[in-house]
Amino acid sequence: xxxxxxxxxxxxxxxxxxxxxxxxxxxxxxxxxxxxxxxxxxxxxxxxxxxxxxxxxxxxxxxxxxxxxxxxxxxxxxxxxxxxxxxxxxxxxxxxxxxxxxxxxxxxxxxxxxxxxxxxxxxxxxxxxxxxxxxxxxxxxxxxxxxxxxxxxxxxxxxxxxxxxxxxxxxxxxxxxxxxxxxxxxxxxxxxxxxxxxxxxxxxxxxxxxxxxxxxxxxxxxxxxxxxxxxxxxxxxxxxxxxxxxxxxxxxxxxxxxxxxxxxxxxxxxxxxxxxxxxxxxxxxxxxxxxxxxxxxxxxxxxxxxxxxxxxxxxxxxxxxxxxxxxxxxxxxxxxxxxxxxxxxxxxxxxxxxxxxxxxxxxxxxxxxx
Numbered sequence: 001x002x003x004x005x006x007x008x009x010x011x012x013x014x015x016x017x018x019x020x021x022x023x024x025x026x027x028x029x030x031x032x033x034x035x036x037x038x039x040x041x042x043x044x045x046x047x048x049x050x051x052x053x054x055x056x057x058x059x060x061x062x063x064x065x066x067x068x069x070x071x072x073x074x075x076x077x078x079x080x081x082x083x084x085x086x087x088x089x090x091x092x093x094x095x096x097x098x099x100x101x102x103x104x105x106x107x108x109x110x111x112x113x114x115x116x117x118x119x120x121x122x123x124x125x126x127x128x129x130x131x132x133x134x135x136x137x138x139x140x141x142x143x144x145x146x147x148x149x150x151x152x153x154x155x156x157x158x159x160x161x162x163x164x165x166x167x168x169x170x171x172x173x174x175x176x177x178x179x180x181x182x183x184x185x186x187x188x189x190x191x192x193x194x195x196x197x198x199x200x201x202x203x204x205x206x207x208x209x210x211x212x213x214x215x216x217x218x219x220x221x222x223x224x225x226x227x228x229x230x231x232x233x234x235x236x237x238x239x240x241x242x243x244x245x246x247x248x249x250x251x252x253x254x255x256x257x258x259x260x261x262x263x264x265x266x267x268x269x270x271x272x273x274x275x276x277x278x279x280x281x282x283x284x285x286x287x288x289x290x291x292x293x294x295x296x297x298x299x300x301x302x303x304x305x306x307x308x309x310x311x312x313x314x315x316x317x318x319x320x321x322x323x324x325x326x327x328x329x330x331x332x333x334x335x336x337x338x339x340x341x342x343x344x345x346x347x348x349x350x351x352x353x354x355x356x357x358x359x360x361x362x363x364x365x366x367x368x369x370x
Contacts, residue, residue, distance in 0.1 A: 007083045007325050012108040013317075014149070015069060016096060016128055017116040019089030020059025020279060026092065027052045033091040048241075051284040061279035062092070065116070067309035068277070075314040083321075084108075090131045097135040104144050111149045112321050113363065116276045118156040119190075120207040120344070122197050125154070126353040129361035136362060136369050148370070150328070151363035152320045154344035156211050156273075157218070157337045160316015161307055165215070165273060166222040168305035172269045173227070180266035180300050185232045186223075187256055188216040190274025191281060192237035195247040203345065203352045209235070209249070214339040215273050232265075238290070239281040253286070254293045257301070267300040277308045 021030040031045040052059060065087060072085050084106075088099030103111060113132065117124035129151060136146050155161050173181055190212050201208040212235055224230045236256040237249045251259070253270065260268055270290060272282050286303050294301035307313040319336060324346060327333045335343035348364035355361070362369050 005080050005322065006329075007081060007112075007321060009110045009328055010083065010112045010150075010321065010325055012103055012106075012111050013072070013083055013085045013321060014099065014103070014111050014113045015065060015072070015085060015087045015116070016113050016132070017065050017087070017089050018061060018279070019092030019095075020061040021052055021092060022058055022062055024053060024057030027057050030092050051280060054288070055280075055283065059280045060283055061116075061277060062089075064277035064279070064308055068314070071309045071311055071314040072317060075311065075318055079318060081318060081322075090128065096131055097138050100135050100147070101139060101142075101144070104139065104147060109145075109147045111147050112324060113149050113151045114317055114320075115151065118154060118161055118276060119211045119274065120154055120202040120353055121193055122201070122353045122355065123191075123193060124208070125151075125348065126355055126361055129348065129363050129367075130355065130359045132362035133360040133367070133369065137360075146369060149363055150324065150346075151348075152317075152324055153346055154211070155316060155320060156215050157339045157341060157343075158316045158320065159336060159338060160310075160313045160319065162215060162218050162222070162338055164307040164310040164312050165271070165304070166219045169219055169223055169269060169271055170226055172302040172304040173223070173231075175302055176267050176269070176300060182227075182229045183265070184267040184269055184300075185234070185260055185265045186216075186220065186269050186271055187253060187260075188212065188219070188233060188235045188271045188273050189238050189253050189286065190235070190272070192240040192249045192252070194242060195249055197353075198249055201353050203349050207353075211341065212273060214341050216271075218339050219271065219273070231269075238285045253290050257290065257294050257297060257299060261297040261299045265299070268294065268302075270301065270303045272303070272306055275306050276313075277306050282306065 021027045027049045069085055069087055076083055086099050086103055088094055088096035115128045132149055140146055176184055198208045199205055216235055220233050236251050236253050238253045240248050270286055275282055323333050337343040350366045360368050
């Protein structure tokens with residue numbers, strides 16, 4: 001096998017995702033898993049649960065992960081990469097611990113991990129690493145021989161993520177009425193997080209916002225190159241879920257839509273750059289709530305596609321995996337990254353995206369499972 005296709009030392013890829021309910025009876029138990037230890041009253045869980053019940057109690061995220069698994073396996077096979085791909089979730093079946101237990105039974109000893117979160121933040125990176133550490137601790141207590149797990153680097157600025165996202169914007173713009181198309185604003189949207197978490201994200205702080213802004217600029221430039229039009233744009237936020245007394249990133253997408261309408265913007269395309277797939281925050285917060293708000297305002301609006309199971313994204317994952325494998329073997333590596341920020345680190349340093357409490361995290365320089 002050539003060096004360019006050599007996955008050594010890895011013997012498996014793990015797709016690690018958030019998870020979501022797959023029926024009405026799953027909704028409240030799923031939300032209890034998500035919010036465990038945070039003191040969220042059941043009344044609030046039932047209120048949020050109504051979003052899921054609008055769609056039969058089913059989140060689209062699991063279905064989209066199954067589609068991504070299929071595309072990853074197809075891409076690997078077509079490029080001669082003999083590496084099995086597994087799937088585990090943080091908050092619903094298939095649970096991460098169960099998946100890792102099965103991987104150990106299959107003889108997997110060095111696992112590359114792809115998370116369905118492209119950016120640096122506590123909830124988007126370190127919390128996944130904490131869940132990996134918790135799962136490994138459980139398996140260690142069972143007397144199992146633990147594998148080493150390595151999380152692939154942030155891929156927000158990899159062409160496999162940027163390209164499909166930019167094409168989604170172009171498709172949405174083309175679907176607008178010609179009279180409003182060239183003047184349409186682009187609202188790049190991502191999950192709001194507490195401002196304190198945003199300020200402390202990444203090794204030096206501020207990475208969460210900076211990374212999203214870098215992607216937005218890349219897409220605006222890609223659209224300009226393709227259409228000759230440089231659209232006005234702004235990074236906005238959605239899906240706030242915390243205490244009203246805690247400052248979170250703003251403006252909210254629905255408030256932004258009202259501001260656009262008041263300023264005379266002829267149309268808007270909402271671009272969910274913070275999300276890999278169309279899970280509930282996209283399906284409800286954008287496709288339902290935000291589009292309804294735009295209709296009330298009389299503002300023509302569209303929502304562009306997430307990368308989902310785009311074959312270019314799968315190809316990007318393969319490139320990230322082989323890049324990391326070569327680095328682990330001590331080979332020279334050319335890391336692919338667009339924009340101004342360059343490629344992210346392989347190992348999260350101590351203090352990166354600090355935790356809410358003193359919890360161990362795997363796949364970092366401070367990992368107890370190196």
